[in-house]
Amino acid sequence: MHLAELPEAVRTRVIAAAAVAVAAAPIEQLPAAVAAVARFAPAKRARSGAAVLAAAVESDAGFRALVATAVRDLAGPSAADSPGAYRPAADTPVALTDSPAADEADDVTAVALAYLAGAEVPQAALRRLRDQHSLAAARRRITELEREIDALAGRLAGESAAGGSAGIRPDANSSNGSAAELARLAAQAQNLQGRLREQGVRLRQARDEAEAARAELQELRHTAAQQRDRQQAEVARLEDRVAMLNRRNEAMHTATVTGREAQQRERGAADRRIELLLTALAQSVTGLRREWSLQSGGELPGDRVAAELRAGHRPAAPVSRVEQVSELLAVPGAHLIVDGYNVTKTGYPQLTLTDQRDRLIRSLSALAARTSAEITVVFDGAAVRTPPPAGRKIRVLFSPPEVIADDVIRRLVAAEPVGRTLLVVTSDRAIADDVAAAGAQVVPSELLLRVVHPLG
Structure with a gap:
């Protein structure tokens, strides 16, 4: 233009x-x-x-x-x-x-x-x-x-x-002319x-x-202003949404990295603990070999069983010396099972049953403090209740109704794995034969009393 x-x-x-x-x-x-x-x-x-x-x-x-x-x-x-x-x-x-x-x-x-x-x-x-x-x-x-x-x-x-x-009176011609002019x-x-x-x-x-154009212009301006405001609000909302998503992504990324690092640290620590346990176990095995002076070339277990079958099997003889008891209790993982009333009635029958139990439990607690052995004492009587001993934990069991303590001891021995050092303290011949046949070492009640009361 x-x-x-x-x-x-x-x-x-x-x-x-x-x-x-x-x-x-x-x-x-x-x-x-x-x-x-x-x-x-x-x-x-x-x-x-x-x-x-x-x-x-x-x-x-x-x-x-x-x-x-x-x-x-x-x-x-x-x-x-x-x-x-x-x-x-x-x-x-x-x-x-x-x-x-x-x-x-x-x-x-x-x-x-x-x-x-x-x-x-x-x-x-x-x-x-x-x-x-x-x-x-x-x-x-x-x-x-x-x-x-x-x-x-x-x-x-x-x-x-x-x-x-x-006062002029026009003639006809002038009048006609004026009329024509006026007309x-x-x-x-x-x-x-x-x-x-x-x-x-x-x-x-x-x-x-x-006016219509001006009104149309005003309407167009108003509509344009509304559209601009809506667009600005939408842009602001989208920007806020994008910023929120960015913050969430950053937080998730940070959490993922932190979690991965924490997992790596935990796994490293767990591997280190296992390594330490394996090292300690290897050192323990080496120490046991050195302490026990293990020698190779001895008789194989199968040959020994075969020889016993040919000669007729006889249960192992009961432990007879205090030193043997101490050595067996020093073996890692040893378990000492005590026929409670058999020991107390042998050592101090003049006391009431309650006092007998309390004295035996205190003596066994002292023994547990000196050794690392697991100790379980079994009494007859389902209705009897006694508080657990102070100090080192001693497992105290009472036979259930219509069950005697002898049967509980037999179940304890049968539940133990083969090869674990197991000592059963009793002077009851029937129990002694059964547990000896199951592989347990039998310790007479008098011998345990000498162990727990060396000056008695």
Whole structure:
């Protein structure tokens, strides 16, 4: 679109901005023709140099950019009052529309900047400016018609007054001429009134169209503002969501790394504990071999059993020395099972059963403190209850109803794995034979009393 095709208000704004731009720009940056205009007085630049400035704006892109900057400077809060703002002629009546001057100035600025930038001119603003121009032209034409009607009415009144005061009685020809003139003037006045009404209708239509365009513009602005607010809110929500997901991912990554490191440390610690246990076990085995002075080449267990079968099996002889008892209790994992009342009735039968139990349990607790053996003492009597011994734990069992302590001892021996060091303290021959046949070492009750009461 060329400058000549734009509304008058836009052309005026562009030329005014160009006059300001040539005064502010260095002379060497201006085209040669415009440089001459720059030397004019400020009031003369836009008036006398308008053609030169318009040609430069049309042909020189650099100068057009300078003019665009000047247009922005002129378009401020009081853009309507700026030097380049559109103003109606001095003889133009008051505007017949409700459009504020600031809105018109905004449209002028928008169209001028779009033209100077080479962008598409906003059609809504262009339409409003053309409507304003049409309204101004209509107002001027109505004013002219009203003046013509007033002049014609005055002229008729003057002619009528002049004819009456002179007492002239026109002849038929002059009367016919005056009548014809009056008829012509009346027709002309009626024609002018019709044209005035037509202009009024067009003016109202133009005003209605301008009002509708302004309402449409306001609606578009309101809708655009709502869409912008919704988009900004949605963008903010999405940004918050992305930030939250990033924080969650970082936390999960940190937790995963920390958990993996903790698992590696735990596994390393567990492996280290197992290694220490294996090392201790190996050292214990080596120590046992050295302490027991194990020798290879001895008789195989199978050969020994075969020999015993040929010679007739006889249970092992009971332990007869205190030193043997101490050595057996020192074996790792040894288990000492005591026939409770058999021992107490052998050692201190004069005491009550309760005192017998308490004394034996205290003696066995002291023995447990000196050795690492597991100790279980069995008494007859399902209804008897006694508190557990203080200090090292001693397992105290009472036979259930209709079961004797001898059977409980037999079950304990049968439950032990083959190869574990097992000592059963009793002087009951039947129990001694059964447990000896099951592989247990039999310790007489008198011998245990000597062990737990060495000075007794």
